[in-house]
Amino acid sequence: MNKKNIVAVLTAAVLSVGLTGCGKNAIPDMTDEQVKMISEYVAVTMMKYDANHRSRLVDLPQEDKKPNVPSEPSATEPPSGMGPVDDTPVKDPAATENPYTMEEVLGLPDGVTLAYTGHRLCDVYPDAVENGFFSLSAAKGKKLLVLSFTINNASDQEQRIDLLTSGTAFRVAVNEGRSKRALSSGLPEELTTYSGMIPANSGVEAVVLLEVDEETASNMQSISLNVKNGEKSYTEQLL
DSSP: OOHHHHHHHHHHHHHHHHOOSSSSOSSTTOOHHHHHHHHHHHHHHHHHHOTTOOOOOOOOOOOOOOOOOOOOOOOOOOOTTOSOOTTOOOOOHHHHHOSSOHHHHHTOOTTEEEEEEEEEEESEESSSOOTTOOOEEOOTTEEEEEEEEEEEEOSSSOEEEEOSSSOOEEEEEETTOOOEEOOOOOOTTBGGGOEEEEOTTEEEEEEEEEEEEHHHHTTOOOEEEEEEETTEEEEEEOO
16 A cells, blocks of 8 residues: 555545544544544644645754853053153152251251262371371271361351260261261361361361271272261261
8 A cells, every 4th residue: 555545544534533413423432532633643644745745944053152262351551640650750868868967967057068078098197297186097907988078168257166065976887887986086177076166158178087997998889977966867978
């Protein structure tokens, strides 16, 4: 039996069952539910063997699924106003370390200033003894470091300078080592104990003395002077 005959037989059977109003029921023992099931089966079978039947369903194209890769965060830009600025003022470290001037610490009168003029090393200071004053000699294996200054009186009147009773301490550090207290030998030109009158619009020479090792003296890289009087302090890098 071919496919068309099978479809015909099934169709006839369903029609005979469904004819309930024309004569006696051909299959009296079948329920309505059974008849419905046979009808559905016949319909499905007819559609299956219908050569002209084509499914109206089409395969929808699947979207290309790409892995969900988190995007890299963009480089964070610095907030406005936080970047480097060429004209940003730079604080002077010396201004922070020295709230007082050298003249204020020494208690010099208005118009009187102190200026560093240089340094030298020697075995004896001074080289020649004048006016009956003695000279100071370095110990064995030592050298005398002589720091030279000028006390300038730029005012129009004579000024008296008295560092002998001021209580100012002078300390010198060489090659960034530990600072040492300056020598006090009693020489009249020593700045640490200077006492005298300075004429108007003129100046006098003064020195600060320190004894250093010969090895240090042969390789001097830096010299700094610190003066301290009570709570006032000032440090100056001389070399």
